[in-house]
Amino acid sequence: MKTATKALLAAAAIAAIASPILAQQRGQGRLPAECREEIMQLCGTQGQADRAKMRACLREKAAELSETCRTELRQRMEARGGREGARAGQGAGRFASGRVSSTVVYGDHLRQQVDVYTPNDAVGDAPLVLFVHGGGWQMGNHKATVQAKPQHFKDRGYVFASAGYRVLPDAPVENQAADIGAALRALRAQAESGGFDPDRIVLMGHSAGAHLAALVASDPQYAGDAFDAIKGVVLLDGAGYDVADAVARPTMELPTLYRDVFGTDPARHKALSPIAHVGGRDAPHWLALYVAERPGSKAQSEALAGALAKAGKDASAVAITGTDHGRMNRELGTEAGKAQTEAVDAFLERVFS
Known part of the structure; x- marks a missing residue:
């Protein structure tokens, strides 16, 4: 299989896995592709069948996400009234990676x-x-x-x-x-x-x-x-x-x-x-x-x-x-x-x- 085809399949696989877990309510929109990729690299495929596992992973590892992704995630989850989102955002704030100068x-x-x-x-x-x-x-x-x-x-x-x-x-x-x-x-x-x-x-x-x-x-x-x-x-x-x-x-x-x-x-x-x-x-x-x-x-x-x-x-x-x-x-x-x-x-x- 050619490299270009494999790259496309890899991207499609990430999107397919991430979509059920990371999709937001109508009107909120999905997380940016770069953020979805980052979360999948951080939490793997463990949340594919269990959203609770994905949320637990994000609570535990939110500090390891980029500042941009933490902000996007927090805003969307807080908009849904999710207590997990608030906790993830608060936990991540203590370990902010710093703003781009x-x-x-x-x-x-x-x-x-x-x-x-x-x-x-x-x-x-x-x-x-x-x-x-x-x-x-x-x-x-x-x-x-x-x-x-x-x-x-x-x-x-x-x-x-x-x-x-x-x-x-x-x-x-x-x-x-x-x-x-x-x-x-x-x-x-x-x-x-x-x-x-x-x-x-x-x-x-x-x-x-x-x-x-x-x-x-x-x-x-x-x-x-x-x-x-x-x-x-x-x-x-x-x-x-x-x-x-x-x-x-x-x-x-x-x-x-x-x-x-x-x-x-x-x-x-x-x-x-x-x-x-x-x-x-x-x-x-x-x-x-x-x-x-x-x-x-x-x-x-x-x-x-x-x-x-x-x-x-x-x-x-x-x-x-x-x-x-x-x-x-x-x-x-x-x-x-x-x-x-x-x-x-x-x-x-x-x-x-």
Whole structure:
């Protein structure tokens, strides 16, 4: 099945699952598509047959939704007189992710923009953490996946930014990496108004976003003259740093995903594998976190970190227990995600000390 068809089916499946649970009373309208997708990523399919389970999930995890989605959800549920909506909104308010300070547009496509979250007391020399969302290279949203991260990093004195980029079928992986590079250059051009140091940047990515962050930080063609500003890289449970291995590994989760996204050309596999570029310029500091129970992510993270360390870079792969692929990202910056949060905070302090 072609990638474009699969992407359409995936979107249709999300809509089909979300519609019975997230549809609103007549006159209220449905939640925006981006918010429905975010809720399905957060709560999975557990609410398909039981609306109470979906409401319970939202009460428990409302703090992990984006500010936009929390507001949309609260307004609609309060309009219906739902006590669950009021409680979800009140609970989420304590963990607000912070308002977007500015949006940098770096291309003509709607996805080619970056949201910037700047601390109120930023004086122009704060480091920047640039986040790259996941989604299997064919979905995901830079607004919906920030959760508690903006406020957490702002509280620690960093400027946080979340990059959108084109996805399949509009753009192959090469163009996605080029988008991240273009976003990086556009951000640096507006560093003064954004309150951060253009030469002190860490890339952070989750899942497919971890692959893209690693590729941009190991292959200078994508970031161009902004490459040397990348001082460090944080990878959250990626499993595609060696594309050929990911495609061929019998135990790899979703093996057909990698074949559909990266094709069958060995030369392309190598070109899009961060591990194949190790030993060149490479960013100086790397932290690869992986879910301890995911063998594919473990193997790929340890292989990349090992190759980087052998090449003389500061690189480590760290297992995180008691979490899963989605929670690794969603809970970063919260008490529930204490293990990955502490690992990332310690890494950033070392990079920017």
